[in-house]
Amino acid sequence: MSTIRYHDFDDINALSKSLSQQWLDIIYSATTPVSFALAGGTTPAPIYRQLDALLSACATPHQPITLVATDERWVDDADAQSNEGLFRRCLPGSAARQDWQLLSLKNEAPTPAAAAAAIDARLREQLPNAFNAVLLGMGADGHIASLFPGAPVQQDQRTCLAALHPQTQQSRMSLSLPRLLHTERIWLLISGAEKRRVLEDAEQQQLPISALLRDAGCPIDVFWCP
Numbered sequence: 716m717s718t719i720r721y722h723d724f725d726d727i728n729a730l731s732k733s734l735s736q737q738w739l740d741i742i743y744s745a746t747t748p749v750s751f752a753l754a755g756g757t758t759p760a761p762i763y764r765q766l767d768a769l770l771s772a773c774a775t776p777h778q779p780i781t782l783v784a785t786d787e788r789w790v791d792d793a794d795a796q797s798n799e800g801l802f803r804r805c806l807p808g809s810a811a812r813q814d815w816q817l818l819s820l821k822n823e824a825p826t827p828a829a830a831a832a833a834i835d836a837r838l839r840e841q842l843p844n845a846f847n848a849v850l851l852g853m854g855a856d857g858h859i860a861s862l863f864p865g866a867p868v869q870q871d872q873r874t875c876l877a878a879l880h881p882q883t884q885q886s887r888m889s890l891s892l893p894r895l896l897h898t899e900r901i902w903l904l905i906s907g908a909e910k911r912r913v914l915e916d917a918e919q920q921q922l923p924i925s926a927l928l929r930d931a932g933c934p935i936d937v938f939w940c941p
């Protein structure tokens with residue numbers, strides 16, 4: 716089981732300041748290209764806005780930064796549900812300055828299932844061997860990225876896989892758990908008492924979050940706020 720380090724914050728603003736500063740340190744201390752895999756959903760938006768403010772107040776980073784979503788919804792970029800759209804909306808200053816390059820989890824295919832093989836092949840060329848930083852969120856059902864309960868999480872050699880949200884039936888593309896685990900650091904973003912309970916019980920369960928806790932090769936920093 717991986718080491719889990721809990722960091723509790725009073726609110727999402729305090730959490731965002733702390734996490735974005737840690738990422739800024741990674742970016743400006745890097746001597747080789749930097750890569751981030753970042754969660755979507757609703758919780759992380761303030762972190763990305765804070766990172767954008769910090770980046771915009773600094774000189775252009777010396778090292779190129781690549782950014783990929785941990786998972787993407789099969790919707791148009793302009794759709795409020797799009798995780799890649801979330802990055803563009805929350806990181807406008809650094810996007811305009813071209814501080815980072817977004818590697819998309821989408822293509823023109825009609826469905827993630829039809830796109831998966833081509834995107835897997837492209838990501839194998841584009842992604843680094845290991846990310847510098849992975850931020851994962853978690854749903855109250857124990858899903859991480861778009862790896863929902865029952866998804867293949869172990870020994871999956873694919874970079875990405877097609878997924879379906881079990882309740883909404885929304886089509887998704889998700890990085891695979893093994894690919895997410897090729898990273899130097901992992902942060903897990905959790906808000907609220909319900910998700911905290913799910914996380915604390917996860918070791919006894921067979922959920923995607925349980926597989927993360929079991930298989931991660933580095934400590935997991937849980938950033939929690941009410």
Ligand SMILES: O=C1O[C@H](COP(=O)(O)O)[C@@H](O)[C@H](O)[C@H]1O
Nearest residue numbers: 754755756757758852853854860
């Ligand atoms: O569907 C998703 O859910 C998780 C958790 O999102 P949140 O809105 O509850 O914080 C998220 O990490 C993932 O990227 C997203 O697509």
